[in-house]
Amino acid sequence: MDTIRALIADDEAHLRDYLESQLKTVWPELRVVAHAANGLEALRMTDEEAPDVVFLDIRMPGLTGLDVAARLVDGPKPPHIVFVTAYDQYAVDAFEHSAVDYLLKPASLERLEKTVAKLKARLKPAAAAEGAVPAAALQALLAQLAAGGVAAAVPAPAPAAAPLQWIRASHGEETRLIPIDEVIYFQSNDKYTSVFVAEGESLIRTPISKLREQLDEQQFWQIHRSVIVAARHVAGTRQDFRGRLMVQLKGRPEQLVVSRNYVDLFRGM
Template identity: 50%
Template sequence: MNNAPIRAVLADDERLMREQLRSRLTEVWPELEIVAEAKNGLEAVELTKEHRPDLVFLDIRMPGLTGVEAARQIAQLPDDDDWLVPEIVFITAYDQYAVEAFEQGVADYVLKPAERERLQLTVARIKKRLAQREGAEGADTGPMPLQQLLHKLSSQMNPAAKPQYLQWIQATVGQAIQMIPVEDVLFFISDEKYTRVQTAKVEALIRKPIKELVDELDPQLFWQIHRSTLVNARAIDGITRDFRGRQLVGVKGLTEKLEVSRSYTHLFKGM
């Protein structure tokens, strides 16, 4: 890793909880630079945009945007050569529903009140992930993509609200409007104005951006591999690398390759 300090944003609607977490982090990770503190989820997203930290601690239950909702928005922020979407650590008092999901996912968790021993484990995990992110293979972040984890957490926080995913896409094909079954879509890819809907037989356009589609499509079926791209997991034909070392997803029946951005290379680790 380079010598730049790891930078973090803390978000919790309880001031005492923020102070306690800051104090504990100072003990177990003294070189960590806490660049900002947020009192709610919306502030957390805005401060993440402003400060571009390596790590964000999110209280899972906050007014305005919950930690899960804030994490969804943070996961959609564009990365570049100088900054990757930050690692997420959730702060929660709800052990029963949280632990199983977090252990499977790309995020980590800290139970309130933050105990020194458990926080030391979190710090060790995050340091390892941040170090691996700088390698060509990306982070070893486990089997569950972030969007899937966030959907799972949402359903556990609101068990009565079962997600209703899109079944059909109303899209423009030439001069006509066509209803396309979602399961027939091979991938979605966006530019500034439109999102391309690609099936084995047709190429169509819609005006809905990727950041909205992410929440409306089944995350088990559609994986986000770039801020502008969702691919049908069943349509993936293989992973290759170009001369610059970028991962490219092959799609069944097509010669076109889809670029995987650095934030999503963990989905294909070992391929």
């Protein structure tokens, strides 16, 4: 198979870089030939670079990812399109039942591996000759999304209450993009908030009071004015010799104090 070329379109540079770094891990032979920060740039770069695959953020200023896809599908040789989204369950449901793939931000390696496997199958010479993803399939999907009101709603900003999908944090001299699913707990630390993941501790400047407003309260529990813990990492609770309720974490030695204001969370455990 010849070298496969790809374009990544997203209006947030760090998310473009993050997706490219993930792709290098699961598909090292893929060559990312261009980045685009908006829909018009995506169209221009697609015309100039003729990528085989285009990763399209759905929500971009100007032309949306859906607008770009609608124009690309009318071209003489449409690229394979993977939509990237952080929103809209209706759109996700539609993608699930279509020939077109999608990724939820930030893309996990496991999910990206499935997308790459689909793309490789479609890019095989025999599949390409047969039209593995015919233009009609993409056109039908775009029509379905538009009929559901998705296309009209795309330019609107995400709701303020939408839960965080990732955390941009400092780790030494590096800045890391941490998927929210990898966070074990947050802890207030003087002027910073510490973000604990399996690989260690990073720092963000967001106060824990503001952070709480951006987290899914079903997935993250505040157990102290300075601590928020991911519910899936809670192994159980116990009382220490002072009578304080302590949260025990799965596979970690540290135990977190539950303040009296939050003890009710653990009634019955």
